[in-house]
Amino acid sequence: MKWITRRAVFRMGGAGALGSGLLAYGWGPGRSLVVERVDGPLRSGHGHLDGLRISVLxxxxxxxxxxxxxxxxAVEASNAFDPHLVLMLGDYVSEDPGVMDLLVPLFRPLRARxxxxxxxxxxxxxxxxxxIVHRLQKGGIEVFRNRARQFSYGGGSFSVAGMESHWMGRPNWPGLQEALPENDPVILCWHEPDTFARTQKEPRLALQLSGHTHGGQICAPxxxxxxxxxxxxxxxxxxxESGTGLYVSRGLGVLDIPIRLFSPPEVTCITLKAAPTAAV
Structure with missing residues (x-):
C-alpha cells in the first residue's frame, strides 16, 4: 500500500480551498457590476460625431x-451617463421568452436623448x-433586424444599424450596405464580434458593437x-483595425452556471472621439 504523505494532504487541501475560494468569488464579487467608460476613436470624415455618448447593455x-x-x-448607471443612445446587443433570454415579462419592465426607466x-x-x-421583439417594442425599445435608422447630430447625420444573429438568424450584410445612406457614418450592432473581420472593410463604419462572449465568463490567468x-x-x-473600431461587451448575465470569474458584468459608456487636428 502506498501511503499519502502529509505534504500531499496539505497540497490537496490547499487546492480544494483555492477552488472553493474561486467559486465563492465567482458567485459573489465576480458578478458585481463594473461601470466602464471608453473613448471610441473616429476615422477621418466622421468628426461630426465627436462627443456622441452610447450606453451599451x-x-x-x-x-x-x-x-x-x-x-x-445597470439601468441606473446608464441613465447617469446621460447618453445620446442606449444600444442593447441581444441575448435577453437563454431559452424562455416568457421571462421577458419580468425583464422588459426593468428597462422602462432607461433614458437616452x-x-x-x-x-x-x-x-x-x-x-x-x-x-421577444414584440415584447421589447411594446416596452418602447425599437429592434433592428437587418435595417438602419438615420439620426441628426453635430451638424451632420449618421445611421444606427442592427443585424440579425450571424449564428442563428438570417443576416443580410450586403443588403444593409446597399440601403445605408451613401455618406453617413454608421454605428453597427451585431451580436457576434467575429463578424468585425468582415465589416471593418466598410468605409462608412464608425464603430461596431458586439456582445456574445461574456468576456469568457470564466477565465483563468x-x-x-x-x-x-x-x-x-x-x-x-x-x-x-482598418481605421475603425469594435467594442465587445462582457454583458450582464451568465450562461449555464451562475458564476463569473475574472470577467465581471459591465455597463459601458462609449464616447466617440475625433482625432486631434494637426497644428498648422
Missing part, C-alpha cells in the same frame, strides 16, 4: 440565474424571436476557458 440571459437587482443597477434600441442575439433567434462560435477572435474590450 448586452447578454442578460434573464432566465438563466438573472438578477433584477443587477439590471436595475435619441432613443433606446436593440438587436437580437443567437439565443433570442433560437427561442421565439418574434415574441491565461485567458477564457471556453468561448462560443463567432466569438473567439475578439473576446472583450476595444479593438482598432
Amino acid at each position: 448586452s447578454d442578460f440571459h434573464h432566465d438563466d440565474y438573472g438578477s433584477a437587482a443587477l439590471v436595475e443597477e 435619441l432613443g433606446v434600441f436593440g438587436i437580437l442575439g443567437n439565443h433570442d433567434h433560437t427561442y421565439g424571436p418574434d415574441e 491565461w485567458g477564457p476557458l471556453r468561448l462560443p462560435r463567432f466569438g473567439k477572435r475578439y473576446v472583450r474590450g476595444l479593438f482598432e
Whole structure:
C-alpha cells in the first residue's frame, strides 16, 4: 500500500480551498457590476460625431440565474451617463421568452436623448424571436433586424444599424450596405464580434458593437476557458483595425452556471472621439 504523505494532504487541501475560494468569488464579487467608460476613436470624415455618448447593455440571459437587482443597477448607471443612445446587443433570454415579462419592465426607466434600441442575439433567434421583439417594442425599445435608422447630430447625420444573429438568424450584410445612406457614418450592432473581420472593410463604419462572449465568463490567468462560435477572435474590450473600431461587451448575465470569474458584468459608456487636428 502506498501511503499519502502529509505534504500531499496539505497540497490537496490547499487546492480544494483555492477552488472553493474561486467559486465563492465567482458567485459573489465576480458578478458585481463594473461601470466602464471608453473613448471610441473616429476615422477621418466622421468628426461630426465627436462627443456622441452610447450606453451599451448586452447578454442578460434573464432566465438563466438573472438578477433584477443587477439590471436595475445597470439601468441606473446608464441613465447617469446621460447618453445620446442606449444600444442593447441581444441575448435577453437563454431559452424562455416568457421571462421577458419580468425583464422588459426593468428597462422602462432607461433614458437616452435619441432613443433606446436593440438587436437580437443567437439565443433570442433560437427561442421565439418574434415574441421577444414584440415584447421589447411594446416596452418602447425599437429592434433592428437587418435595417438602419438615420439620426441628426453635430451638424451632420449618421445611421444606427442592427443585424440579425450571424449564428442563428438570417443576416443580410450586403443588403444593409446597399440601403445605408451613401455618406453617413454608421454605428453597427451585431451580436457576434467575429463578424468585425468582415465589416471593418466598410468605409462608412464608425464603430461596431458586439456582445456574445461574456468576456469568457470564466477565465483563468491565461485567458477564457471556453468561448462560443463567432466569438473567439475578439473576446472583450476595444479593438482598432482598418481605421475603425469594435467594442465587445462582457454583458450582464451568465450562461449555464451562475458564476463569473475574472470577467465581471459591465455597463459601458462609449464616447466617440475625433482625432486631434494637426497644428498648422
